[in-house]
Amino acid sequence: MGDRPLHCSIKNPILLTVEDQKNAFHSGCKVIDVTFPNVSSPETQTVPISFCERVGEICFKNYYTAYVSIRVKFKAAPENGAEAGEIKWKTCVRRMRLMPSPHKESGSQDYFAISKKQFSFEISNISAMRIILQQPSPVWKEFRIEDLRLYRSSEMLSKPPPLPAWLTEDSANSTKHKLEGIPNLESISSSLQELWGLSEEMAINQSKTEIGRYEVDGCYEVNLLAYT
């Protein structure tokens, strides 16, 4: 996740239902549509195109979703020039298990990052993406995914900042520090820490009340007095 997330438009999840007059039941399946609005030059295009070159990584936070599938629609390649090509939806990630047991809590609120390795094929030149959420368990009232983000590539573009010294310092080495000419490093260190503590204590107890001066820039300006 080295770079900023891709700019995309994520629609609200739609619950798929199977309904007829007598039976209406919760199917436990939701779909999230993702398009990639591209601002192409307004003179040549009248219809905004949804297009994305590449998706390397998909990150989100789970909320009680058991399985997730991802299908992508490729940019319709005009075959004859007369009509747009067929709409092809291909499944990129098939029924990835997020919760080891759909009835149980584990994995229900975890963070997931689906990387290129888990894709069946490389996602490139797509026009839309559908994320299908499934939760077969009747135990949960609601399920969704949150904070969905798509990234262009999953390589780290820059190394993370190195951890500060106080986090990585091995305490076993610290006792071996002996500087020549300085016999009592500990006592110097403890005096310094006491000085630090005293100063902080004093700083906390400073008075916050004003002394009630009317001075402005060090001189007493009668014209600036007011009744308030």
Place this chain on the structure above:
Amino acid sequence: MADKKKPNSADDRPQETDRQFLERYSIGTLMKDVLGKIVSNRPKDPITFLSDYFDSLEDQSNLVLKARNIIEMTHHSRPVFEMNVRQAYDIMLKQKVGKRLYGVNGTSYTDLIKTLCRDMPQPVTTKLLKKIECLDYEAITFDVFKSGVFTCCVLQDYVKLCEMLFNSLDFQSSGKVDKILSDVVNEQLKAALANTRTDARKIVEAGYNLGPDGLFYALERGMRSKSQLGGQTLEQFTIEICDAFLSKVKRLR
């Protein structure tokens, strides 16, 4: 004729009992007071405390000195300290400021600060006064008074600690500390104090830098520079270390 003269002794008033004698000089109240003060202040050395207390009783005229003695009765970390400061303020309120006007004004406040800081190097006191001084005619509220007095008492402790630090840096007991070491130490302290109080990460970092490990690295860097900057006396050292403390003192507006 010498033998006819009666010696001037207790025979003159034979009826006075011990109790009446004590009451004549209100020794009872005096003793009760001092015992109460010992119990609430818990001095480290009660005998010295007692002798100082009785010495100060004679100094009744100078209100500032009286106030100072009360403030110095206990360490600033004890809860009784605040009560003592309040008592000192009440005493100083009796100071006459003008015609029929009594209170604590800038002059007496500055006098008190100066006498509380009598054991510190003069430049330190001057710099402190620049930050917390009040003009002579200004009225000092208790809040400002308490804050200034507290700062002075903490500074007294701080200066004593500076001396201890000086002695531990002075390896050959020559009376002088290598300026390089003193600079490194000062820098570490200033860096620790420069951080804001609320940033937890900076606080941990500051703690590490002042711990034996961080200090080791800083001192190693300093000693590798091999430049000879001479030595520093205790007074110069104290002045520089106190700069870090004074940077945290809030200037009175």
